[in-house]
Amino acid sequence: MKSITRQKPFSEVVQLLDRFDRVYIIGCGTCATMARTGGRDEVLEMKNRLQETGKLVTGWTVIPTACDEMTEAAARENEGAIKNANCSLVMACALGVHRVNSYLNNKAVIPALDTLFIGMEDSPGNFYEACAQCGQCVLGETAGICPLTACNKGLLNGPCGGTNNGKCEVDKEKDCAFTLIYQRLKEQGRLDLMRKYHPPKNYQVVPRPRIINLG
Amino acid sequence: MISNFKQALNSGKFVVTSEIGPPKGTNIEQMLHHIDLLKNRVDALNVTDHQSSVMRFPSIGGCLAIKEKGGEPILQVTCRDRNRLALQAELLLAHTRNVRNVLCLTGDAVPVGDHKEAKGIFDLDSVQLLRTIRQMETGKDSGGNDLNGAVEFCAGAIVTPEANPIEPQLIKFEKKVEAGAEFFQTQAIYDLDKFAKFMQYARQFPVKILAGIVLLSSARMAKYMTDNVPGINVPQDLIDELAGAPKGGAIRKGIEIAGRMVAALKKDSICDGVHIMAINREEVVPEILALAGL
Structure with missing residues (x-):
C-alpha cells in the first residue's frame, strides 16, 4: 500500500x-x-x-x-x-x-x-489509484481491474457511452476501465461475468465514521 | 394509463421523437417556442438533463412545459447529479404530473461540463435506474419499502451502434433490455448499411429502436464529430457532399441528408423510428420531416 x-x-x-x-x-x-x-x-x-x-x-x-x-x-x-x-x-x-x-x-x-489516493507504482514515478476502500471488493468479478477507481464514474454494469476506442471520455490518455475488464475477462474465458447484473452498491458497509473493533 | 408515446411505439407506425434543450437561465422563451414548433410534429419530445454536464433549467421543468402545451414529453434522467433518493423522488413527481416516459442515462462525466469541481454522484448507473423504475412499478422503492402509490413509466435507454470496441456496449445493451428497457434511442448514425447490421442483431430483442439522427451543419462539424464524439462516424462521402455545397448552403445540405436518411430508414423499415437531434437548430426539424415525407 x-x-x-x-x-x-x-x-x-x-x-x-x-x-x-x-x-x-x-x-x-x-x-x-x-x-x-x-x-x-x-x-x-x-x-x-x-x-x-x-x-x-x-x-x-x-x-x-x-x-x-x-x-x-x-x-x-x-x-x-x-x-x-x-x-x-x-x-x-x-x-x-x-x-x-x-x-x-x-x-x-x-x-x-x-x-x-491509495496507489501503486506501475513504472518509476507513475502512480495509479488502486483502491477506493469501498468495503465490498469486486475485483474477483472484474478481472482484477477495479471499476470504482479505474472508471471516472465508478460504474459497475459496463461502459458508459462516452468511451471511445478504448479510452475514457474524461481524458483520451486514460484507458476505459471496461475495455480493459472486457479484454482481460475475454482472455480468461470469463466474459460471462460481464453480463452479470451488479445491484446498487452498499455505501454503508461500515457507516462513517468508520471504526472497527477487533477486540 | 399507457402513455401516448408507448401507444405510438406499439402501434407499429414509424415513430418520430426529437429533443428540447432547456436554457441556462430563467429565460425560457426559446424553449417554449421550440416546444410549440415541434409538439404536433413528433410523437414525443425528449428534454435533456444538464446536457454535457452543463448546469441548466431542469429536464422535469421542460417536461411540465410540454405537458402544459399538450405535448408528449420524455424525461431524460441521468445518474450524475442525484443519489437514489433524489432520483426516485423525481420519478414520483413525474408520474403525478403525467410525465410517463423516461430515458435512463448514465450522464456525461462532471469534468467535461461547466462545474468541473462538482461531485459526480453515480450512486446508480443506467441499468440500476431502469431496474429501480420497474421495482417502483410494483409498489416498492429501491430500498424495498412500500410506496403509497406506485409509478408507471414507458422506460428507455440509449445504445451506441458504432462504438469501438462494440462488444462491451452490446453486453450493456442486453443488460438494459433485461432491466426492462422498452425502447432505445441510438447515438447518431450515418452509415445505413452498418446500422442495418446492428438492427439485425437488435431485432432479436423485444424492444423498439429509434435511430439517432444528428443534423450535420457543415463539413467541419461532421469531421469534428467523427474525430471527437464517441461512436460517431460520418462517412467521407457525406463530408464531401457537405463540403461541395455552395457557400452558406451547408446547412441546407445537412437538412437534405437528414431527410434522406429518415426516408430511407422508414422506406426499408430498418428500425422502428427516428430520434432527431437538431442541437440549437430545432426550427429545421419540421423541414427534415417534410423532406422525409413525414
Missing part, C-alpha cells in the same frame, strides 16, 4: 503557518519519500524556504514510517526541538498527520501535503 501525496502550494503552507513563528518539520521515510513529497530532500527544501519567509525552524526529522508507532519514539527523541516550536509541519500523508497529532495534543499539527 502506498499513500500518494502532493505538496500543497507553498502559499497555502505559509497561510496555514500564519500564526506560528517557530516550526518543527516532520517528514516520512516511506510513501512520502517515494512520492518525492516528504523525504529528506523535500524536508530540507521546506526548511530553507520557511527560513526565507522569516520562520524559525527549531528542528526537523524524517520518521522511517510516519504512520506507525515509531512516530512516538521519534517524538520523544526530538522532544526539546518540538517543544521549542509552536507547531509541527508534517510532510507525510494524512495517516502520518493523524499519528503525529495523537502524540502532540497541545501543539498544532499542520499538513504540508494533500493525500490524493
Whole structure:
C-alpha cells in the first residue's frame, strides 16, 4: 500500500503557518519519500524556504514510517526541538498527520501535503489509484481491474457511452476501465461475468465514521 | 394509463421523437417556442438533463412545459447529479404530473461540463435506474419499502451502434433490455448499411429502436464529430457532399441528408423510428420531416 501525496502550494503552507513563528518539520521515510513529497530532500527544501519567509525552524526529522508507532519514539527523541516550536509541519500523508497529532495534543499539527489516493507504482514515478476502500471488493468479478477507481464514474454494469476506442471520455490518455475488464475477462474465458447484473452498491458497509473493533 | 408515446411505439407506425434543450437561465422563451414548433410534429419530445454536464433549467421543468402545451414529453434522467433518493423522488413527481416516459442515462462525466469541481454522484448507473423504475412499478422503492402509490413509466435507454470496441456496449445493451428497457434511442448514425447490421442483431430483442439522427451543419462539424464524439462516424462521402455545397448552403445540405436518411430508414423499415437531434437548430426539424415525407 502506498499513500500518494502532493505538496500543497507553498502559499497555502505559509497561510496555514500564519500564526506560528517557530516550526518543527516532520517528514516520512516511506510513501512520502517515494512520492518525492516528504523525504529528506523535500524536508530540507521546506526548511530553507520557511527560513526565507522569516520562520524559525527549531528542528526537523524524517520518521522511517510516519504512520506507525515509531512516530512516538521519534517524538520523544526530538522532544526539546518540538517543544521549542509552536507547531509541527508534517510532510507525510494524512495517516502520518493523524499519528503525529495523537502524540502532540497541545501543539498544532499542520499538513504540508494533500493525500490524493491509495496507489501503486506501475513504472518509476507513475502512480495509479488502486483502491477506493469501498468495503465490498469486486475485483474477483472484474478481472482484477477495479471499476470504482479505474472508471471516472465508478460504474459497475459496463461502459458508459462516452468511451471511445478504448479510452475514457474524461481524458483520451486514460484507458476505459471496461475495455480493459472486457479484454482481460475475454482472455480468461470469463466474459460471462460481464453480463452479470451488479445491484446498487452498499455505501454503508461500515457507516462513517468508520471504526472497527477487533477486540 | 399507457402513455401516448408507448401507444405510438406499439402501434407499429414509424415513430418520430426529437429533443428540447432547456436554457441556462430563467429565460425560457426559446424553449417554449421550440416546444410549440415541434409538439404536433413528433410523437414525443425528449428534454435533456444538464446536457454535457452543463448546469441548466431542469429536464422535469421542460417536461411540465410540454405537458402544459399538450405535448408528449420524455424525461431524460441521468445518474450524475442525484443519489437514489433524489432520483426516485423525481420519478414520483413525474408520474403525478403525467410525465410517463423516461430515458435512463448514465450522464456525461462532471469534468467535461461547466462545474468541473462538482461531485459526480453515480450512486446508480443506467441499468440500476431502469431496474429501480420497474421495482417502483410494483409498489416498492429501491430500498424495498412500500410506496403509497406506485409509478408507471414507458422506460428507455440509449445504445451506441458504432462504438469501438462494440462488444462491451452490446453486453450493456442486453443488460438494459433485461432491466426492462422498452425502447432505445441510438447515438447518431450515418452509415445505413452498418446500422442495418446492428438492427439485425437488435431485432432479436423485444424492444423498439429509434435511430439517432444528428443534423450535420457543415463539413467541419461532421469531421469534428467523427474525430471527437464517441461512436460517431460520418462517412467521407457525406463530408464531401457537405463540403461541395455552395457557400452558406451547408446547412441546407445537412437538412437534405437528414431527410434522406429518415426516408430511407422508414422506406426499408430498418428500425422502428427516428430520434432527431437538431442541437440549437430545432426550427429545421419540421423541414427534415417534410423532406422525409413525414
